[in-house]
Amino acid sequence: MKKKFGFTLIEMLVVIGVVMLVVPSIFVIIFGIMREQTKIFRLSIVRREGDFILNNISNLIRSEAVTIHYDDPPTEANQVCAISDDVYTSPDKRLIFTDPENNWFRILWSSNVIAYYSSYTASSVNLNSSNAIVEDFSIGCERTSTYSGPTVSVSFKICYKTSLGSCTSTRPEETATIFYQTKIKLRNY
């Protein structure tokens, strides 16, 4: 009788068939996990940066701002929301505020970045990192009566900078965009 070594054709076919069934499902799950991880990572960064910007702007304006101006340096002539029923939305995406120590600070959006400038330190600080892009920034103020403080409204969209250098990507898991909006009432007016 002839001795057989190795596998028969049928055995090889069965093994290859099983491998072909199992490997794709494993890859699908692995890629699914990787996609979700990318999305969560980007979403949490965007969320952190957005919360940071919103908290900083709110706290600054609420506790420091006294008067609101549309240009710097602040003067009587460029003051806005000083009288009742005044509504102003900045076309230049910026507002300038004076503080109780007669210094002033400016919140300004330009080319994907929100910048905070203080006349006291004479330096500008970017509130978001280069990982994130801020779009559709809007800042304005309104005042309903002379007896209550003016309200500053801020809204913006923040997204993760994709490999294309913008908010969009061909792959949906690479995009992460969150919209923020708030209204802040001045305490010192």
Add this chain to the structure above:
Amino acid sequence: MKIKLGFSLIEVLVFVTILSLFFVAAMSVATYSLKNMKINQHKILASHYAEEGLEWIRAEKEENWDQFIGYGTTGSGLTYCINTLNNSIWTTPTTCGANFELGVPQIFKREVNLINQAGNPVTQVDVTLTVTWIESGSTLSIPLKTTLKILE
């Protein structure tokens, strides 16, 4: 005596059982973590929507307190659907029902309950804001509670 080559049936069965147990365990861990990640991703968004809504309610309160206390009642209060944040939602108190129309994709709904605390004039309003969404059959929600006072 016959010389045995290869494995016996019992040996092969034992191997196959151990291997399949291992694979099933690994797969279930992988799918579970995938499901968990999806939930986490939606949780990040939901908590953002909840805070955004609360921030908006606070702004409404800052704008006009007398008007704001008119939106709630004492007792179990009134519930509004605030999927979109604009003043028109105050006209009729209504729950969102099955309108999950918030977010991208639209899977969330956001409701707010306002309870005026006893007193005349009302000086405190209890706010409960809930963001709800359905995740593979089960309903998840993030409730935020706060009390707004006439003087901050």
